[in-house]
Amino acid sequence: MNDRAWVATRKGLIELRRRGSAWKIERTSFLGEPVSMLLPPVGGSGRMLAALALGHFGVKVHASDDGGATWAEVATPAYPAQPADAAGPPWKLVQIWSMTEAHGTLWAGTLPGGLFRSTDGGRSWELVEALWNRAERLEWFGGGYDVPGIHSLCPHPQREGDLLVGISCGGAWGTRDGGRSWSLQAQGMVAAYMPPEQAGNPNTQDPHLIVRCPAAPDVLWCQHHNGIWRSTDGAASWQEVTGAPLSNFGFAVAVHPADADTAWFVPGVADQCRVPVNGALAVNRTRDGGRSFETLREGLPQRDCYELVYRHGLAVAGDGRSLLMGSTTGGLWASADGGDAWSTVSLHLPPIFAVRFG
């Protein structure tokens, strides 16, 4: 759906509708409560989920079967009892950082790094133990949080059971059998923040976000802590894409649903300075697989701008032309032409955690 979108914010879940050429706020659910992630209505009219991150009372998952008009709490993923000798972070759910649906299965990626699945619409969840029990998990570490987390879920649109997950900081892991077995799939990424002998270790990589092109699922794009990477073989290998203007640092990435060579990025100065270059918000777009980029600025603030677009703050609709971009300081912009021009939806929203069409 190209004319409805959702914004998960620090103060609730906002539904947007496009009326003519303008996006309007239709409704706010969970007013005042932090919503860390949402899953839009499955198939456009099915169940949708919202993950609340209650500061005092923990993560709670709510479901709606009427497009967000009404909600009811469903089961929340819960880690099993932690063995006394279990190393690593506490087995306690910190946050739901990603959600997706594929082939009738719901998936939830979490901090501290567990992946959960549900086959009954969220009434129950089970930890994917084959990934949780990997010995490599104990080498993962937090990227922006005290514990590692799964921020990217990339199911294959045709192959049921085929799923790639992105982890900060734990690289990328893939399964072809619905989660029963896993393999590292971050070969080629480079972690400059690691000692030289570890820089190429796939298990220590910090992909900020990974997205898969629905029409060409062997192509994935990654905005990494150290730059931009792309895979054309289903994540078996990754190649760095250099030459992005302004900066190769950022958090978000979006790929055109029908054109794997077109992707968008939102550059920041650097890891140690997470603001737009020269105080001017811009979007980098490639249309040729990363061989060249255009920097898009029309309609975006070009002076004294400190907006940061975090991992899930950039989204593209199924039409490949409609984009929404939301910042951690509550700015929200929309484009109807693939990013050539942007308009301000609001500058007064709460901090934005995620933007999704659907």
Place this chain on the structure above:
Amino acid sequence: MAAGVRRRIIAAVPVVEFTPQLRRFTETPRVECGATTLRDALEAAFDVNPRLRGYVLDDQGHLRANVVVFIDGRRSTDRTGLADALSASSRVHVMQALSGG
């Protein structure tokens, strides 16, 4: 005592109450129970509303980091085992800590 008047003796039992801040999420019963430990008292409340458990305890059954329990006006000390002792007249208040959120 006047003839015909019967005096009913009510044994004191611990009482558990929850912060009103929880009411917007789920039912928060006021529970009178014969518990002798904090954990048993909380379990009595969870028997009334099972969903309440996840708001007070985390995945490992520990008090959530930003939840505080007062027993007779004093903060509980055993945040993982919840073995704090209760007297027959104890008043237990489950509150949100003034942090996080």
